[in-house]
Amino acid sequence: MRKIQFFDTTLRDGEQTVGVNFSITEKVQIAKQLERWGVDVIEAGFPIASPNDFKCVEAISKNIKHAQVTGLARMTFKDIDACTAATKDAANKQIHVFIATSPVHREAKLHMTKEQVLHEIDEKVRYAKKFFDIVQFSPEDATRTEMDYLIQACQTAIDAGATVVNIADTVGYSNPEEFGHIFDELIAKIPNSNRVTFSAHCHNDLGMATANAMAAIKHGAGRVEGTINGIGERAGNTALEEVAAQMYVRKDYYQCENNINMAETKKISDMVSEFSEISIPKNKAVIGPFSFSHESGIHQDGFLKNHATYEILTPETVGMHHSQMPLGKLSGSHAVMARLNQMGYKVTREDMRAIFPAFKAIADTVDLVSEKDLKNIMENKPTEMIK
Ligand code: KIV
Ligand code: ZN
Numbered sequence: 001m002r003k004i005q006f007f008d009t010t011l012r013d014g015e016q017t018v019g020v021n022f023s024i025t026e027k028v029q030i031a032k033q034l035e036r037w038g039v040d041v042i043e044a045g046f047p048i049a050s051p052n053d054f055k056c057v058e059a060i061s062k063n064i065k066h067a068q069v070t071g072l073a074r075m076t077f078k079d080i081d082a083c084t085a086a087t088k089d090a091a092n093k094q095i096h097v098f099i100a101t102s103p104v105h106r107e108a109k110l111h112m113t114k115e116q117v118l119h120e121i122d123e124k125v126r127y128a129k130k131f132f133d134i135v136q137f138s139p140e141d142a143t144r145t146e147m148d149y150l151i152q153a154c155q156t157a158i159d160a161g162a163t164v165v166n167i168a169d170t171v172g173y174s175n176p177e178e179f180g181h182i183f184d185e186l187i188a189k190i191p192n193s194n195r196v197t198f199s200a201h202c203h204n205d206l207g208m209a210t211a212n213a214m215a216a217i218k219h220g221a222g223r224v225e226g227t228i229n230g231i232g233e234r235a236g237n238t239a240l241e242e243v244a245a246q247m248y249v250r251k252d253y254y255q256c257e258n259n260i261n262m263a264e265t266k267k268i269s270d271m272v273s274e275f276s277e278i279s280i281p282k283n284k285a286v287i288g289p290f291s292f293s294h295e296s297g298i299h300q301d302g303f304l305k306n307h308a309t310y311e312i313l314t315p316e317t318v319g320m321h322h323s324q325m326p327l328g329k330l331s332g333s334h335a336v337m338a339r340l341n342q343m344g345y346k347v348t349r350e351d352m353r354a355i356f357p358a359f360k361a362i363a364d365t366v367d368l369v370s371e372k373d374l375k376n377i378m379e380n381k382p383t384e385m386i387k
Pocket of ligand 2: 013170201203
């Protein structure tokens with residue numbers, strides 16, 4: 001089975017979320033938990049961006065033992081030098097160099113011709129290669145780049161020594177079919193494509209980041225990039241915990257493995273949420289508390305008979321405690337009876353005939369029926385139950 005590498009950029013692209021600014025201590029703590037979670041590469045920051053970013057990459061390089069540590073660099077000598085210096089103590093390291101390749105970026109932002117961009121790629125990848133065995137090249141805004149030119153840019157990087165080519169859907173423009181096709185084309189048309197690892201870096205502007213990343217994996221990507229809880233610039237990045245869960249639940253479909261330790265998922269998610277001060281939406285896939293809650297009567301009844309009826313992933317798998325069955329107006333008598341018995345009452349199906357109408361009367365007036373409400377019902381026993 002192919003092994004997919006997880007490249008986490010919570011500390012770099014994730015920190016580009018509006019208002020997020022991790023301290024060095026927080027970054028080191030997150031990096032350590034990312035390592036426990038099992039990521040292969042940690043993008044620790046953008047060393048040239050600020051003295052603090054430099055220090056963070058340096059500190060993480062000193063503290064991480066197994067995962068590769070990387071910093072981001074534009075195609076400039078000073079960026080590459082800063083990255084080299086910041087990662088010098090890392091046990092395992094790589095560099096991530098990028099330049100935009102799409103027409104709008106070339107013309108409006110870089111003011112460069114196609115040839116000038118190719119020249120930069122060739123020169124700076126060769127330079128980076130002097131200091132790093134593993135050089136990742138990212139064509140920024142790859143998904144809005146002319147296909148022929150994207151192939152040329154990637155070919156130039158590979159010929160200059162790049163070992164990873166990371167296709168960036170910088171503005172979340174692509175869709176799974178189109179994104180998968182880009183990987184097919186690159187793999188088919190680059191003669192030495194088997195010498196490199198292709199990687200996917202997706203943004204979530206149109207809500208497609210995880211779907212696009214999964215399409216890339218299906219179409220030959222050997223590395224996936226993203227952030228914890230999907231934080232990142234604008235609408236964020238691919239949420240890596242979603243990728244891990246997809247690969248876990250649908251191994252039959254993806255036929256790939258990874259190094260992720262699923263039971264550590266909730267811990268890393270909570271830590272990033274706490275330090276970024278961005279709460280996890282209640283209905284967030286995989287790690288939101290509602291992901292394992294069942295409210296309607298039909299679902300609760302099925303779930304009580306066999307959890308697999310309504311859960312394809314168990315909360316325990318991702319390090320959460322247990323599923324929940326909140327009681328509301330759509331809940332059924334089986335779930336109410338189960339909860340009462342959990343609370344220590346010995347309630348039979350017969351008793352429920354009297355209890356359930358009392359429960360419904362309350363459920364109609366509140367969002368959720370609490371254990372206190374249930375206790376009240378039982379303390380003022382419905383008349384039919386008084387023997
Ligand atoms: O979104 C993007 O294009 C990036 C690159 C630096 C890979 O984050
Ligand atoms: Zn990005």
